Amino acid sequence: MARKGLGFEITELRLGLPGEPKSLVSTNKNEKKRMFSEIDDNGEKEKKSNTGGNLKTTESKAQVVGWPPVCSYRKKNSMNEATKMYVKVSMDGAPFLRKIDLGMHKGYSELALALEKLFGCYGMGEALKDPENCEHVPIYEDKEGDWMLVGDVPWEMFMESCKRLRIMKRSDAWQIEKTYIEIDEIKEKNV
Amino acid sequence: MECCNKRRMMKESPESNFMNRRGSSCFPDEVLERVIGMLKSRKDRSSVSLVCKEWYNAERWSRRNVFIGNCYSVSPEILTRRFPNIRSVTLKGKPRFSDFNLVPANWGADIHFWLVVFAEKYPFLEELRLKRMTVTDESLKFLARSFPNFKAISLQNCDGFSTDGLAAIAADCKNLTELDIQENVIDDKNDNWLTCFPESFTSLEVLNFSILHNDVNFDALEKLVTRCKSLKTLKLNKSITLEQLQRLLFRAPQLCELGTGSFSQELTTQQYTELEGAFSNCKNLNTLSGLWVVTPQYLPVLYPACANLTFLNFSYAPLDSDDIAKLLVHCANIRRLWVVDTIEDKGLEAVGTHCPLLEELRVFPADPFAEGDARGVTDSGFIAVSQGCRNLHYVLYFCRHMTNAAVATVVQNCPDFTHFRLCIMNPGQPDYRTSEPMDEAFGAVVKTCSKLQRLAISGLLTDLTFEYIGKYAKNLETLSVAFAGSSDWGMQCVLEGCPKLRKLEIRDCPFGNAALLSGLEKYESMRSLWMSDCKVTMNGCRLLAKEMPRLNVEVIKEDGSDDSQAERVYVYRSVAGPRRDAPPFVLTL
Numbered sequence: 039m040a041r042k043g044l045g046f047e048i049t050e051l052r053l054g055l056p057g058e059p060k061s062l063v064s065t066n067k068n069e070k071k072r073m074f075s076e077i078d079d080n081g082e083k084e085k086k087s088n089t090g091g092n093l094k095t096t097e098s099k100a101q102v103v104g105w106p107p108v109c110s111y112r113k114k115n116s117m118n119e120a121t122k123m124y125v126k127v128s129m130d131g132a133p134f135l136r137k138i139d140l141g142m143h144k145g146y147s148e149l150a151l152a153l154e155k156l157f158g159c160y161g162m163g164e165a166l167k168d169p170e171n172c173e174h175v176p177i178y179e180d181k182e183g184d185w186m187l188v189g190d191v192p193w194e195m196f197m198e199s200c201k202r203l204r205i206m207k208r209s210d211a212w213q214i215e216k217t218y219i220e221i222d223e224i225k226e227k228n229v
Numbered sequence: 230m231e232c233c234n235k236r237r238m239m240k241e242s243p244e245s246n247f248m249n250r251r252g253s254s255c256f257p258d259e260v261l262e263r264v265i266g267m268l269k270s271r272k273d274r275s276s277v278s279l280v281c282k283e284w285y286n287a288e289r290w291s292r293r294n295v296f297i298g299n300c301y302s303v304s305p306e307i308l309t310r311r312f313p314n315i316r317s318v319t320l321k322g323k324p325r326f327s328d329f330n331l332v333p334a335n336w337g338a339d340i341h342f343w344l345v346v347f348a349e350k351y352p353f354l355e356e357l358r359l360k361r362m363t364v365t366d367e368s369l370k371f372l373a374r375s376f377p378n379f380k381a382i383s384l385q386n387c388d389g390f391s392t393d394g395l396a397a398i399a400a401d402c403k404n405l406t407e408l409d410i411q412e413n414v415i416d417d418k419n420d421n422w423l424t425c426f427p428e429s430f431t432s433l434e435v436l437n438f439s440i441l442h443n444d445v446n447f448d449a450l451e452k453l454v455t456r457c458k459s460l461k462t463l464k465l466n467k468s469i470t471l472e473q474l475q476r477l478l479f480r481a482p483q484l485c486e487l488g489t490g491s492f493s494q495e496l497t498t499q500q501y502t503e504l505e506g507a508f509s510n511c512k513n514l515n516t517l518s519g520l521w522v523v524t525p526q527y528l529p530v531l532y533p534a535c536a537n538l539t540f541l542n543f544s545y546a547p548l549d550s551d552d553i554a555k556l557l558v559h560c561a562n563i564r565r566l567w568v569v570d571t572i573e574d575k576g577l578e579a580v581g582t583h584c585p586l587l588e589e590l591r592v593f594p595a596d597p598f599a600e601g602d603a604r605g606v607t608d609s610g611f612i613a614v615s616q617g618c619r620n621l622h623y624v625l626y627f628c629r630h631m632t633n634a635a636v637a638t639v640v641q642n643c644p645d646f647t648h649f650r651l652c653i654m655n656p657g658q659p660d661y662r663t664s665e666p667m668d669e670a671f672g673a674v675v676k677t678c679s680k681l682q683r684l685a686i687s688g689l690l691t692d693l694t695f696e697y698i699g700k701y702a703k704n705l706e707t708l709s710v711a712f713a714g715s716s717d718w719g720m721q722c723v724l725e726g727c728p729k730l731r732k733l734e735i736r737d738c739p740f741g742n743a744a745l746l747s748g749l750e751k752y753e754s755m756r757s758l759w760m761s762d763c764k765v766t767m768n769g770c771r772l773l774a775k776e777m778p779r780l781n782v783e784v785i786k787e788d789g790s791d792d793s794q795a796e797r798v799y800v801y802r803s804v805a806g807p808r809r810d811a812p813p814f815v816l817t818l
Contacts, residue, residue, distance in 0.1 A: 111412045192333070
């Protein structure tokens, strides 16, 4: 039976800053989140409020999952010509940003096709299914300011929470992650 | 068995008079079944089944329809064992908040294993009505092959299927009368599913495919409508043009319910006249919906058909106040009206003026996430409707702000509300004139509307609202709460005070374990409880599960969340025990 207390904790090998008693899994996730937000170009970070609820305040307005309680089907169909869901899309290496209307697409596969057409980067559909093995990885910034991999949540939820898109080169992504892991290992050694 | 004993006793007693014999035992079973078989109401049948064993048996043998409000409350095996002769099944699956993306995908409520059991036990099944269930193409194909007498399928807010499934139904259900697909998440493969109805097929009475976004094969549709002389309900999708609509109406002037296609197309004068003629030919039209995109100049073609309309569903038609006013002049018989808030208060004044028989009003937001100076409807529109429509008993009202005084006036004008659903879209919004909480508004509702069955509250609300609800809402069955309350006391008031409460759904409120556990005795008399993003912990849920073994206490776990918190809790009574098909993110405690 492991003895609780400082003794064992100090010798435990973890990724992350020492002194934080978090599990390995969640630390990794935080790492991933940090990685993408660090590379956020314009450097504007939104405040995250840790309330018990889903109420996350952004700079402009409180937007909450599933509120107002209009069912997703109705929301989709009540979009008249005036209300569109344009989000900026940037691609690494491309000089100009583009804009894409999320409301025009009914799911991830359509989005993938549209992105491919915009930037001429093929294999976007595959990237959504198998992000480990593709050259370009689509990520998006959600309402909390975190950068997330496209494709995990249901389409409606994604549409609601996506603020902008970015097509990242896989090689860049791994390079940055590797760098962070190295930095932390160095910090660990120096403790 | 009491009845049998009575019979024996009476036979032995010489003084017993045939006319004085009490109890059901003087009727043969067939007669009893026949009599009880005439009962239609579920509640009556439920009461009858509790009288004695003979009545219980007569009821179960004579029952043809069954309604299951929570598909996990009972298993298909238990159902088929109790009711051997069912022809029509209605099943509801996911918790209602799944409509708002609060339930992850693949949560469950899959119809398939029900169908497998039904194929064996109810081979004569005729009707299936599903709400918030997962239905795959494979299930639809299975259904089409397994039930030769199958007549009616209605799918509302379901997901998991595509037009391939519809094609299978069309091809194989020879006796189909109803195909009603409403508000589902469907993969529209843009194939010709409509052509799968055989040439010999003529029995269709209800066809609703309004949610499909792709074109359908119009030729096939027109032929189908022409040969189905009993067609009463036809709800088209956006792809159908005005010209096509006119041709369909020409073929089916007997229609009672019509959902139009898009109401915008360049029409010649000739076409306009023909369309107007088609509408005036529809003498039986009582329900109108659709429109989608509207060219207002063409709305007058509807006027000849408006006089008999009782239900107008323009919730997908963003009209402005002038257009709706001009239309409503012709709609004196309207009982139910669904509109978009683009009609604004002025449009609601027209409703109050022209629709005195109105019983139900639903106002949906055109732009739920609009920022800044977004328009819509307000307290004055609400009051205007209540002044003109004294029979109003159902309201669903989305607005950006409200006042306590306005709501009090509304319920004073219309004290017979049975369903009062007010959604102030900004969470925690106070009375915009007084800056006070909206407690008194809902206090007025529950005090005045003694028949209230369903209530949805919003705005800035303290525990006082819940005290009022617990004290006055004695007929309340369904309560929806979001971003409200100050402490556990609020939820406790409701659980202790509302004897008829069946469904309680709560999100983002400061209710914790004490509140959850105060309902220990109550939950078995309810259909379900939903609590998300409140202050309930896993330990609280475990305690509930331990104390009440006949409840299923389920927690939906999200990745990376705090292990001790129970972010999404779903509690429901069940005779089927814990779910056998729960996905990994649903923990049954």
